Amino acid sequence: MKDLVIDLEAEKTEILKRYRALLRASKSTLQKGDKRMIRKAFDMALESHKDMRRKSGEPYIYHPIAVAQIAAEEIGLGTTSIVCALLHDVVEDTDVTLEDIELEFGKKVAKIIDGLTKISGVFDTNSSLQAENFRKMLLTLADDVRVILIKLADRLHNMRTMEFMPRDKQLKLSSETVYLYAPLAHRLGLYAIKSELEDLSMKYMERDMYSFIKAKLNEKKTEREKFIRDFVEPVKKVVSDQDLHADIFGRPKSIHSIWNKMKKKSIPFEEVYDLFAIRIILDSTPESEKADCWKAYSIITDLYRPNPDRLRDWISSPKANGYESLHTTVMGPRGQWVEVQIRTKRMNEIAEKGFAAHWKYKESSTDSGLDQWVQKVRDMLKNPDSNALDFLDDFKMNLFSDEIFIFTPKGALIQLPLSATALDFAFEIHTDVGATCIGAKVNHKLVPLSYKLQNGDQVEIITSGKQTPKEDWLSIVVTAKAKAKIKSALKEEKRKVAEDGKEILERKLKSLKITYNSENIHKLSYFFKLASTQDLFYNVAKGLIDMKDLKEYQASEKVIENKPQDKIENEQLQSLVRNIKTKDSDVLLFGEDLQKIDYKLSNCCNPIPGDDVFGFVTVSDGIKIHRTNCPNAAKLMANYGYRIVKAKWTKQLELAFLTGMRIRGIDEVGLINKLTTVISNDFKVNIRSITVDSDNGIFEGSIMIYVNDTEHLNNLTKEILQIKGITSVERFDSAIEKAS
Numbered sequence: 001m002k003d004l005v006i007d008l009e010a011e012k013t014e015i016l017k018r019y020r021a022l023l024r025a026s027k028s029t030l031q032k033g034d035k036r037m038i039r040k041a042f043d044m045a046l047e048s049h050k051d052m053r054r055k056s057g058e059p060y061i062y063h064p065i066a067v068a069q070i071a072a073e074e075i076g077l078g079t080t081s082i083v084c085a086l087l088h089d090v091v092e093d094t095d096v097t098l099e100d101i102e103l104e105f106g107k108k109v110a111k112i113i114d115g116l117t118k119i120s121g122v123f124d125t126n127s128s129l130q131a132e133n134f135r136k137m138l139l140t141l142a143d144d145v146r147v148i149l150i151k152l153a154d155r156l157h158n159m160r161t162m163e164f165m166p167r168d169k170q171l172k173l174s175s176e177t178v179y180l181y182a183p184l185a186h187r188l189g190l191y192a193i194k195s196e197l198e199d200l201s202m203k204y205m206e207r208d209m210y211s212f213i214k215a216k217l218n219e220k221k222t223e224r225e226k227f228i229r230d231f232v233e234p235v236k237k238v239v240s241d242q243d244l245h246a247d248i249f250g251r252p253k254s255i256h257s258i259w260n261k262m263k264k265k266s267i268p269f270e271e272v273y274d275l276f277a278i279r280i281i282l283d284s285t286p287e288s289e290k291a292d293c294w295k296a297y298s299i300i301t302d303l304y305r306p307n308p309d310r311l312r313d314w315i316s317s318p319k320a321n322g323y324e325s326l327h328t329t330v331m332g333p334r335g336q337w338v339e340v341q342i343r344t345k346r347m348n349e350i351a352e353k354g355f356a357a358h359w360k361y362k363e364s365s366t367d368s369g370l371d372q373w374v375q376k377v378r379d380m381l382k383n384p385d386s387n388a389l390d391f392l393d394d395f396k397m398n399l400f401s402d403e404i405f406i407f408t409p410k411g412a413l414i415q416l417p418l419s420a421t422a423l424d425f426a427f428e429i430h431t432d433v434g435a436t437c438i439g440a441k442v443n444h445k446l447v448p449l450s451y452k453l454q455n456g457d458q459v460e461i462i463t464s465g466k467q468t469p470k471e472d473w474l475s476i477v478v479t480a481k482a483k484a485k486i487k488s489a490l491k492e493e494k495r496k497v498a499e500d501g502k503e504i505l506e507r508k509l510k511s512l513k514i515t516y517n518s519e520n521i522h523k524l525s526y527f528f529k530l531a532s533t534q535d536l537f538y539n540v541a542k543g544l545i546d547m548k549d550l551k552e553y554q555a556s557e558k559v560i561e562n563k564p565q566d567k568i569e570n571e572q573l574q575s576l577v578r579n580i581k582t583k584d585s586d587v588l589l590f591g592e593d594l595q596k597i598d599y600k601l602s603n604c605c606n607p608i609p610g611d612d613v614f615g616f617v618t619v620s621d622g623i624k625i626h627r628t629n630c631p632n633a634a635k636l637m638a639n640y641g642y643r644i645v646k647a648k649w650t651k652q653l654e655l656a657f658l659t660g661m662r663i664r665g666i667d668e669v670g671l672i673n674k675l676t677t678v679i680s681n682d683f684k685v686n687i688r689s690i691t692v693d694s695d696n697g698i699f700e701g702s703i704m705i706y707v708n709d710t711e712h713l714n715n716l717t718k719e720i721l722q723i724k725g726i727t728s729v730e731r732f733d734s735a736i737e738k739a740s
Helices: 008-025 034-048 062-074 079-086 098-105 107-116 129-141 146-160 167-187 191-205 207-219 221-241 255-265 286-303 345-353 355-360 365-381 388-400 422-429 431-435 471-475 480-511 518-527 533-541 547-555 565-581 633-639 671-682 710-721
Strands: 246-252 276-282 326-331 337-344 403-407 413-417 437-442 445-447 459-463 587-590 599-601 613-617 623-627 644-649 657-666 687-695 698-707 726-732
Touching: 008 034, 008 062, 034 079, 034 098, 062 079, 062 146, 079 107, 079 146, 098 107, 107 146, 146 167, 146 191, 167 191, 167 633, 167 644, 191 207, 191 255, 191 345, 207 221, 207 255, 221 246, 221 276, 221 286, 276 286, 276 345, 286 326, 286 337, 286 345, 337 345, 413 422, 422 431, 422 437, 422 459, 422 480, 431 437, 431 480, 471 480, 480 533, 480 547, 518 533, 518 547, 613 633, 623 633, 623 644, 657 710, 671 687, 671 698, 671 710, 698 710, 710 726
Parallel strands: 276 337, 587 644, 599 623
Antiparallel strands: 246 276, 326 337, 403 413, 437 445, 437 459, 613 623, 613 644, 657 698, 657 726, 687 698
């Protein structure tokens, strides 16, 4: 292979050019002495990374400059953040220490960089490294939200430049991004970044669908632009007649949001009507903002008929992340629904730049929602013994949720996520109110704890001193705060019971003449397959382990290592991963002629040959094969990256794999007969089960069939679509299963 010829002079010029562009982007926030500080950080980064290159072969320094540029230009951050972005990889990848940075740039910069530096060392074996990293990053959020914003800029640049990475790395980063970073950008109000992160993740996780939608959007571009022009012109005229100053333009929806709509409504691309939104951005003074927005709304609805169910007013009650806007959907000139978003320049900046824009408009009252949210994150992080993965799931749940507004009996307004229950509301008011809650009155009517609250409900909580938190409460609540408080109360309860169990066990062992010491307690825990000694004491107190069981243990002459079960499991897991990864190739090949590898096809996505797949190492089931677009893939890759192995199919002979097809159409006489004829006779496919439902002339059926591979399935789909009356055929996954 020819060596890469590097023109160092040209690179030097390019680095300087990029540095100057960064200075231009940060010009608006620069104060006296800032330029010198940015230069100092740039020089340190340049020196530290001088011998490093990215996978694409370009100098590594391009990356920190780009991250700083995103922080300044797209998020709107100031000098401290630009300095931290330039230095964000220095401590991790080079000999520079945090002390050196503190000496040069002060405590604040050092603290942010510490939050940005990936954590090293060993963690609780049950939780994954990524979850711990993320948790540490959020801990710094308690002091400085800029850590998260720079981390998002770093992730965005990595996603934009991922084409040179190996496929498994692309999938892992995309999964993590869609699972955590995109929801985080959404919660911090960075909508443009959120959309781009989702699109870029989709580009690698759903390659075919991404290319298909992208091509379709380009195809219709001229037609769409003409439609927007026709829609906007009459609006512009009336707006200027009414003395309002506004920019009016059409904005295409992101590929990911179009794909989501297709999936959610099970419709083809052609039927997604809102491929774009019209945005009206008003130039208003702070005191006339609200009135101007409603004036513009009135103009739009005079010209076009609105859909009354589709008005969203986030001006009177802004979202928790500070988002303010009026959304309405109107019937356009060609009988097509069009979404219209109305907001002012200030609101638009907050929508585009999220948290960063709040500092600029600190006087406005809208930022309190975000401050409250950051406060909630702090409260969650204070819970010292929560498992990192539990924490991550609880936290993620609260990222994407839309808000509902609930009133207390005295008329105070409380924001909760959509589908919150009366019990969530009780914990939101106070931990003690939640812990002793026995019911609630919603709009003066008595309701159970599990009652789902609606926007605008007025709620009064009924408590009792005898009430304590129950295990099944965890399935009732949706807010992370309530979950964390219930878990901690249950743990406390369990600890008290375990204390009693400890004494009982001590007495029982004494009567069996077994020495009560930590070695024997560990052996007992392992013998009864319990994760901890506390579980052992708890089970003894509850009578789940009695004298008979203890005698059984005594009689068993099994040699039990003095190791807790999770440690043993973890070692098994690591050796399993090591064995798989040290085979001749770093790709796991599996299929009909390689049965010696212990693998199973996972039920949550039923992979078939030809699907893009990966292997997931489980403790008890060997390797499970999942599709890369499996409903669980993002979670598995984001949380258990170290247990993922690359996998691909070997050449298959005629083997059959189970998959599901959902078929919709117009009910006609003989339709089922035609359908089964095509499947069984023409394609020689075995049908395992078929369920059909017909409602007012609309036919819907689910069929589980055995096919050989994706090509076989695609051909069958094409053939079924030829049947008169069938309108759509789609493959579906089975129920989502948990990581084991």
